[in-house]
Each structure stands twice: as structure tokens, then as C-alpha cells.
Amino acid sequence: MFETPLPPFLDPRKLCDGQQTITGHVELVSLAGFCSYLQSGQGRVNVELHFARDNAHRPVITGKSSIEGVQIACQRCLDAISLDIMADLNVAIVLTEEQAENLPTEYDPWLLEDKKLDMNEFIDHEMILNIPIVAYHSDCEVTSSFGGKETVQEKPNPFEGLQALLQKD
Numbered sequence: 001m002f003e004t005p006l007p008p009f010l011d012p013r014k015l016c017d018g019q020q021t022i023t024g025h026v027e028l029v030s031l032a033g034f035c036s037y038l039q040s041g042q043g044r045v046n047v048e049l050h051f052a053r054d055n056a057h058r059p060v061i062t063g064k065s066s067i068e069g070v071q072i073a074c075q076r077c078l079d080a081i082s083l084d085i086m087a088d089l090n091v092a093i094v095l096t097e098e099q100a101e102n103l104p105t106e107y108d109p110w111l112l113e114d115k116k117l118d119m120n121e122f123i124d125h126e127m128i129l130n131i132p133i134v135a136y137h138s139d140c141e142v143t144s145s146f147g148g149k150e151t152v153q154e155k156p157n158p159f160e161g162l163q164a165l166l167q168k169d
């Protein structure tokens with residue numbers, strides 16, 4: 001856990017030239033997009049970023065951003081499920097769409113629209129990319145509209161016979 005907050009804006013190209021490492025945390029509430037997938041906006045994302053230039057002199061950011069125990073809705077029962085989410089970063093800073101298209105595939109492009117990198121926006125994006133596509137408890141049951149529990153199982157439809165009868169008409 002990093003005690004200091006991450007600066008809200010950084011100059012990535014300058015940091016890449018200086019091969020800097022930046023660590024810090026971001027409050028979950030600052031990550032609007034990521035939070036919209038979560039059931040609670042309390043907590044901090046820990047961030048460790050390494051700025052460098054690659055062999056082709058591209059400004060690149062590697063490192064990780066992670067959070068433990070975020071609450072996300074189970075896709076089966078809709079109750080909270082607790083997850084650890086970690087983003088492995090391998091980002092190249094680009095200034096044009098054309099540069100983005102010509103990047104080696106191992107990089108995620110980040111189009112720098114200003115000189116500064118908006119860290120909330122950047123971390124928000126990386127965390128969203130790493131939310132599991134399907135999240136559910138291994139042992140939960142679907143709650144029926146009557147408040148009781150029902151296991152996910154095909155039940156014979158009592159009207160099936162009736163339907164068959166009607167269709168014969």
C-alpha cells in the first residue's frame with residue numbers, strides 16, 4: 001500500500017526521458033468509470049509506474065495498478081462478490097492516431113491529447129480493462145421473485161402438455 005497519493009497530472013515524456021518510477025495511490029471515488037462497475041466506491045488503487053524509452057525511442061509506461069477486495073455484483077445472484085483486480089501495464093504514449101496504429105501489438109496505445117497525462121483517466125481505463133468479463137460465486141443460487149432460493153435447474157413446464165394439446169387444433 002502506497003501512502004502518498006499519485007499526482008493528478010504527470011508529464012509522461014519528461015518522465016520517460018528521465019527513466020523515472022512513480023508510486024502512489026488513487027482513491028476509488030476518483031475513478032468514475034471503474035466505480036460504475038463496483039458496488040462500493042471505498043478503497044484505494046495502488047499504482048507503480050515505470051517510465052522509459054524503448055529501443056525505438058517510444059515513450060512507454062510499464063508497471064501495475066491493483067486493488068484488493070472490491071465489491072462487484074455476481075452475475076447469477078446479484079449479491080456482492082469480493083475480487084482482487086490487477087492491471088499489468090504496457091502502454092506506449094502516442095501523439096497521433098497514426099502512431100497508435102503503427103505500434104507493435106504488445107503495447108496498448110495511449111493518445112496524449114495534452115502535454116500532461118491525466119492520471120485518474122489513465123488508471124480508470126486500465127482498471128476497467130481488467131475487470132473479469134464474467135464474475136460469479138462458485139456456489140450461489142438464483143434468488144426467485146418470492147425471496148426464496150432456487151437452484152439453477154430446468155423444471156418441467158406444467159403447461160407443456162396443455163400447449164401440445166392446443167397446437168393439435
Ligand SMILES: [Zn+2]
Pocket residue numbers: 074075076077078079136137140141
Ligand atoms: Zn452469486
